[in-house]
Amino acid sequence: MDVLAATGGDEVDRIVAAWRRERPDLDVEPLTVFSRVSRLARHLDRARRGAFARHDLETWEFDVLSALRRAGEPYRLSPGVLVAQTLVTSGTMTNRIDRLETRGLVERHRSPDDRRGVLVQLTAAGRQRVDAAMSDLLDVEARVLDALPPAVRPQLAALLRTVVAQFDE
Incomplete structure (x- = not known):
């Protein structure tokens, strides 16, 4: 043995x-x-x-849609903010926005503050999709954490935060 x-x-x-x-x-x-x-x-x-x-989304699609969802009503951000939140290049973000717009999950709108600026807004279909995917994701991740007693989870989160912080500076 x-x-x-x-x-x-x-x-x-x-x-x-x-x-x-x-x-x-x-x-x-x-x-x-x-x-x-x-x-x-x-x-x-x-x-x-x-x-x-299970919700017909790729990981990158979820990343963009969830950034918009977290922004709160009216679920709208500039492409630059999306770039910063998802850690991709502006060219990559433009391509992603194009693809999400084609799928009816986001819309582009002119910025009211800058005639040349664009804002990306989550559509009702995009919000429904990201909300359902987020619920499913949390169920999956909660099952993973079931291996740990609830009392030690905040400790683990704090330890990992400390290790990851050196990369987030």
Whole structure:
């Protein structure tokens, strides 16, 4: 019987043990955290894509629609704000807005403050789609968190916030 399996070890424990055996000169402690984060990210990505697909959305579509939804009524943002919130180039955002507009999920409107400016607004169909996808996504993610007692979830969120903060500056 596998010693790691008998003691509750996982695949990452096996990987780390192998590296410790093969390269005892290396500090492989980062693998104990980041290999698990990486594996979790892959599982979450699959689950998220599935939740969005059930609502006929791609991940990037959900990102744009949810940015507009979070903006509050009238669910309208400039393309520049959408670029900043979704971390894509302006050319990519223009293409995404075009595709979402073709699907009837967003509309472009002239900015009342700038004749050359454009605002992107969520349509009723876009709002319905993103709301349904968000509900589905939260159900999926809540099931993932069921592995943790509710009392420790805020701790985990705080620890991850600390690690991620170095990239958000």
